Amino acid sequence: MTDADRHRAIATDGPPTRPARLVDDFTPALVDTGAHHLCPGCGEPIAVRALMEVIEDLALERRTIAVFGIGCYTAFSNNLDVEVLQALHGRAPSVATGVKRALPDTVAVTVQGDGDMVSEGLQEVLHAAARGESITCVMLNNGVFGETGGHMTATTVLGQRTKTSLEGRDPVAHGRPILLADLVARLDGAAYVGRGAVNSAGNVARTKRMLRRALETQTAGAGFSLVEILTMCPTGWFIETQDAPSYLDDNLGAVHTGGVLKDVGAGTGPPP
Amino acid sequence: MTGPAPVVPGPAPAQPPGEAPRRFLMGSAAIAEAMIGAGCRFFAGYPMTPFTEVLEHMARRLPAVGGVCMNAESELEAVGMAWGAAATGTPAATGSTGQGLSLMQESLAEITLARLPLVVLDMARGQGDYWQATRGGGHGDYRHIVLAPGDVAEAVELVHTAFDLAATWRNPVLVFGDYYLAHTARSVSIGPDAPAGAARPDWALTGASGGSGHAKLVSFLGSAKQRDNVGYDLSTHYAACAEHTARMLGGVTPRAECGFTDDAEVVVVAFGTPGGYVRAAVRSLRREGVAVGWVRPVTLVPFPSAVIADAARGARAVAVYENNTGQMVDDVRLSVLGAAPVEFIGGLSMDPSGFGIAPDLDVGVLRRRILDVVERHR
Numbered sequence: 200m201t202d203a204d205r206h207r208a209i210a211t212d213g214p215p216t217r218p219a220r221l222v223d224d225f226t227p228a229l230v231d232t233g234a235h236h237l238c239p240g241c242g243e244p245i246a247v248r249a250l251m252e253v254i255e256d257l258a259l260e261r262r263t264i265a266v267f268g269i270g271c272y273t274a275f276s277n278n279l280d281v282e283v284l285q286a287l288h289g290r291a292p293s294v295a296t297g298v299k300r301a302l303p304d305t306v307a308v309t310v311q312g313d314g315d316m317v318s319e320g321l322q323e324v325l326h327a328a329a330r331g332e333s334i335t336c337v338m339l340n341n342g343v344f345g346e347t348g349g350h351m352t353a354t355t356v357l358g359q360r361t362k363t364s365l366e367g368r369d370p371v372a373h374g375r376p377i378l379l380a381d382l383v384a385r386l387d388g389a390a391y392v393g394r395g396a397v398n399s400a401g402n403v404a405r406t407k408r409m410l411r412r413a414l415e416t417q418t419a420g421a422g423f424s425l426v427e428i429l430t431m432c433p434t435g436w437f438i439e440t441q442d443a444p445s446y447l448d449d450n451l452g453a454v455h456t457g458g459v460l461k462d463v464g465a466g467t468g469p470p471p
Numbered sequence: 472m473t474g475p476a477p478v479v480p481g482p483a484p485a486q487p488p489g490e491a492p493r494r495f496l497m498g499s500a501a502i503a504e505a506m507i508g509a510g511c512r513f514f515a516g517y518p519m520t521p522f523t524e525v526l527e528h529m530a531r532r533l534p535a536v537g538g539v540c541m542n543a544e545s546e547l548e549a550v551g552m553a554w555g556a557a558a559t560g561t562p563a564a565t566g567s568t569g570q571g572l573s574l575m576q577e578s579l580a581e582i583t584l585a586r587l588p589l590v591v592l593d594m595a596r597g598q599g600d601y602w603q604a605t606r607g608g609g610h611g612d613y614r615h616i617v618l619a620p621g622d623v624a625e626a627v628e629l630v631h632t633a634f635d636l637a638a639t640w641r642n643p644v645l646v647f648g649d650y651y652l653a654h655t656a657r658s659v660s661i662g663p664d665a666p667a668g669a670a671r672p673d674w675a676l677t678g679a680s681g682g683s684g685h686a687k688l689v690s691f692l693g694s695a696k697q698r699d700n701v702g703y704d705l706s707t708h709y710a711a712c713a714e715h716t717a718r719m720l721g722g723v724t725p726r727a728e729c730g731f732t733d734d735a736e737v738v739v740v741a742f743g744t745p746g747g748y749v750r751a752a753v754r755s756l757r758r759e760g761v762a763v764g765w766v767r768p769v770t771l772v773p774f775p776s777a778v779i780a781d782a783a784r785g786a787r788a789v790a791v792y793e794n795n796t797g798q799m800v801d802d803v804r805l806s807v808l809g810a811a812p813v814e815f816i817g818g819l820s821m822d823p824s825g826f827g828i829a830p831d832l833d834v835g836v837l838r839r840r841i842l843d844v845v846e847r848h849r
């Protein structure tokens with residue numbers, strides 16, 4: 200369809216036949232404002248929005264305490280309309296554990312990045328999962344420390360160029376990436392583990408179904424749940440913004456493969 | 472909803488009115504019972520001597536009163552768990568030795584900047600944690616209130632005080648104990664219990680404000696939301712924290728015990744368990760007509776500078792005994808401000824036992840060291 204066709208399709212010779220749709224119609228109720236200072240092409244706002252939409256869909260907004268880690272996504276910690284507790288880099292799972300144990304009726308959700316959860320705080324998420332802690336951890340995995348400007352994390356894939364692996368991550372010099380969801384899925388206390396992505400509309404929809412199942416796993420008291428979400432970071436990947444979705448599939452997504460790794464069946468929503 | 476019931480701030484099960492019956496308890500057990508009596512319903516820790524028995528006791532006793540005790544995977548997670556519970560308005564505590572508290576410092580700094588009440592036990596090995604406790608080992612502009620009990624009975628009292636101060640000032644309060652305090656048995660009265668049915672404070676997170684357009688935020692970056700704006704207003708937040716700290720330090724009354732200071736030629740200052748040994752040494756020297764006196768700071772932050780300055784007035788010298796190589800001596804010098812020479816007569820914190828069982832913590836040894844100061848300043 201050309202622009203001319205598009206203009207012709209809008210009838211201007213009479214009153215509109217349906218109500219105009221405003222920007223607000225597309226704004227999730229639990230995000231206070233559309234303003235954030237993350238880079239164009241970043242996947243994290245899509246992931247945070249997806250999480251908020253699922254919380255709203257499940258009507259959990261009056262029970263939720265989101266425990267934020269430190270990363271670019273921390274920009275959202277003070278403009279959401281769910282209660283937020285700010286934790287240190289890497290430490291959200293233990294903080295969420297304290298919340299959930301003190302108030303078992305709450306829905307405790309951590310929001311962390313790969314640097315936060317896998318590099319700085321790996322033992323936190325592993326022990327929380329092993330305990331079968333009734334919390335949901337959401338990990339936004341872009342394979343770099345985005346906030347510091349594109350440095351290597353524990354999930355950076357082999358060959359990926361970062362500011363601390365200039366010629367690409369080398370297994371001898373830098374070691375191999377940790378596949379977090381795979382690691383957590385092997386722990387008995389983990390009840391739901393999924394790995395989604397936000398680089399296409401289909402993947403966003405699939406990721407939202409994973410988030411739904413994870414939160415349902417928590418509200419059913421079935422154990423620990425984790426959703427790892429691959430997100431784009433064109434700035435930290437040093438590529439053009441528009442190339443990021445396909446770069447994600449070809450690099451990060453080829454190693455951190457998507458799908459449901461574990462589901463004890465506590466959720467009632469549609470399977471991803 | 473299945474699963475455990477929510478933790479409700481409040482007292483231990485009812486007990487008869489009047490003074491609670493006296494019980495013969497080890498210091499660790501007495502401290503744990505005092506925490507429960509003061510309303511503590513969440514405790515997290517990681518075993519380490521001489522903190523271990525406090526954790527053991529809380530693990531056994533807290534579930535019985537509807538509380539939660541977590542044996543965390545490390546001190547990092549112990550303080551994290553306590554942080555989460557504290558943010559829900561549940562009276563919470565954690566602790567360790569100074570070594571374990573070293574691991575917790577990043578969180579302790581930020582918990583303070585998030586304005587959360589928390590009681591922290593330092594069951595120290597010796598007194599080498601004085602600087603860590605009073606200056607803080609973490610980053611940024613923050614202070615903790617620090618209380619240093621001299622014996623088990625005072626520890627019970629100060630644990631209650633610690634929970635009161637933490638709630639009043641929304642600030643961590645550290646109780647500085649040691650190996651002797653943990654392992655000394657004494658007949659103590661644990662009560663009174665905290666008042667029943669204490670409401671959760673209005674800042675506490677429960678999840679319930681979500682979806683209202685004004686969901687609560689508890690953050691060390693500032694808990695005021697920046698609507699239609701981006702990021703946090705850190706300068707405003709840090710300035711407010713500094714103002715709060717100043718108000719708190721001015722609002723808490725410094726405490727110290729002292730004796731024979733009116734006409735003392737040498738005043739000896741010591742805190743915690745060594746304070747009792749110094750008192751005994753001074754008393755025995757007084758019986759022999761030696762004009763010495765003693766001061767035992769009970770609050771280390773705020774430091775009882777005025778009491779020490781007053782005691783030092785007219786004295787030829789001030790001596791400081793610590794179970795370390797000289798840390799509080801700095802604060803004593805700052806209190807005396809050159810009015811009298813301040814000499815250090817302490818020992819080592821890292822003694823051969825490793826637990827702070829000081830070989831020189833002996834009344835005979837202390838008498839000789841104090842007399843030496845007296846003779847040199849005659």
